[in-house]
Amino acid sequence: MSMIVNRRDVDFYLDEMFDLASLLASDRYCEHDRESVTAILDLCQNMAEEEFLPCAAEHDENEPIFKDGQAITPDSLKACLKTFVKAGLPTATFDHDLGGMQLPVMVANFMQGIFQAANAPAVGYVFLTSSNAHMLQACGSEALRDRYLPPLVEGRWFGTMCLSEPHAGSSLSDIRCMAEPVGDGSYKLTGTKMWISGGEQDISENIVHMVLARTPDAPPGVKGISLFLVPKIRVEEDGSLGERNNIALAGLNHKMGQRG
Numbered sequence: 001m002s003m004i005v006n007r008r009d010v011d012f013y014l015d016e017m018f019d020l021a022s023l024l025a026s027d028r029y030c031e032h033d034r035e036s037v038t039a040i041l042d043l044c045q046n047m048a049e050e051e052f053l054p055c056a057a058e059h060d061e062n063e064p065i066f067k068d069g070q071a072i073t074p075d076s077l078k079a080c081l082k083t084f085v086k087a088g089l090p091t092a093t094f095d096h097d098l099g100g101m102q103l104p105v106m107v108a109n110f111m112q113g114i115f116q117a118a119n120a121p122a123v124g125y126v127f128l129t130s131s132n133a134h135m136l137q138a139c140g141s142e143a144l145r146d147r148y149l150p151p152l153v154e155g156r157w158f159g160t161m162c163l164s165e166p167h168a169g170s171s172l173s174d175i176r177c178m179a180e181p182v183g184d185g186s187y188k189l190t191g192t193k194m195w196i197s198g199g200e201q202d203i204s205e206n207i208v209h210m211v212l213a214r215t216p217d218a219p220p221g222v223k224g225i226s227l228f229l230v231p232k233i234r235v236e237e238d239g240s241l242g243e244r245n246n247i248a249l250a251g252l253n254h255k256m257g258q259r260g
Contacts, residue, residue: 002045002049003049003053004045004048004049004053004114004117004118005045005048005113005114005117007041007045010041010110013110014037014106014107014110015034018106020034020037020104020106020107021034023104023106024037024104028102029102029103029104031096031102032102032103032104037103037107040101040103040107040111041107041110041111041114043087044089044111044114044115045114047083047084047087047115048114048115048117048118048119049118051079051080051083051084052080052115052118052119052122052123053118053119055074055076055077055080055119055122056118056119056122058074058076059074059076059077059119059121059122059259060121060257060259061259062074062259063252063254063259064201064252066249066251066252069248069249070200070202070249071199071200071201071202071249071252072202073201073202073203077122077203078202078203080119080122081122081125081126081155081203084115084123084126084155085126085154085155085156088101089111089126089155090126090129090130090153090154090155091153091154091155092107092108092111092130093105093108093130093134094133094134094137094153098137098149098150098153099150099153099154100153112127115127120257120258121257121258121259124197124198124258125158125197125198125201125203125204126155126158128158128159128160128161128197128198129152129155129157129158129159129198131159131161132152132159132160132161132208132210133149133152133153133159135210136148136149136152136159136208136210136229137149139227140229144229147235147237147239148208148229148231148235150239151205151206151239152208155204156204156205156206157204157205157206157207157208158198158201158203158204158206158207158208159198159207159208159209159210160196160197160198160199160207160208160209160210161196161197161210162193162196162199162209162210162211162212162230163175163193163212164193164194164195164196165177165191165192165193165194166192166194169195172212172222172225173220173221173222173225175191175212175213175214175225176191176214177189177190177191177192177193177211177212177213177214178190178191178213178214178215178216179213179214179215179226179228180215180216181215187213187215187228189211189213189228189230191213192250193211194253195253195255196209197255197258199249200232200249205233205241206231206232206233206235206241207231207232207233208229208230208231208232209229209230209231209232209247210227210228210229210230211227211228211229211230212225212226212227212228213225213226213228214226230245230247231245232244232245232247233245
């Protein structure tokens, strides 16, 4: 019996409780069938048990190292995520025209649950990136989507959510990070963010931060908060990487259960 998932329970939820068959009969998901979903879940379980679970204790006992302003992650973590990306799993819920599998979110959630049971800190990087990319797809301008979405969906770049600050954990109305317009449609952000999962790492080619900040004329409270896309490495118009952005890592937070 698997240490990380009871597939009989998964099948019950998919087939009896949530009626996956009806969902797969819809126009959006008709290219999948129950057999293909089973094959994908088999792949996830095998990868989770063979690649992620064996190094879970190592990742919990060996946090990233803070050195010269960078977070150095374990080699085994890099290997796990490379395998995950190579299998195309970051694309699970994205549309076919983005190179995605276009799977139902329900199926993707079961995929995620399998990996989280095996090694939650490791897969946090990629599942947070998926949320980042979906937000960009829903809210970003066409120019930002064209430049940033493909490498995020492919898993070449990772993403974060930068909300909390040292004085403002869940109280977002108290954030002080400021965004000053520079005249060309972009902004210069000044401030400190804290408790940012994956905020710095040496795994992906780039990191795309989604940052909450206030503009100078913003009203008080949550109504005055805006969202900004801030890359670790600036991206040229042709999609190539340019110079490093002015983002500095001051230290690492120690999160119980999230030490990878």
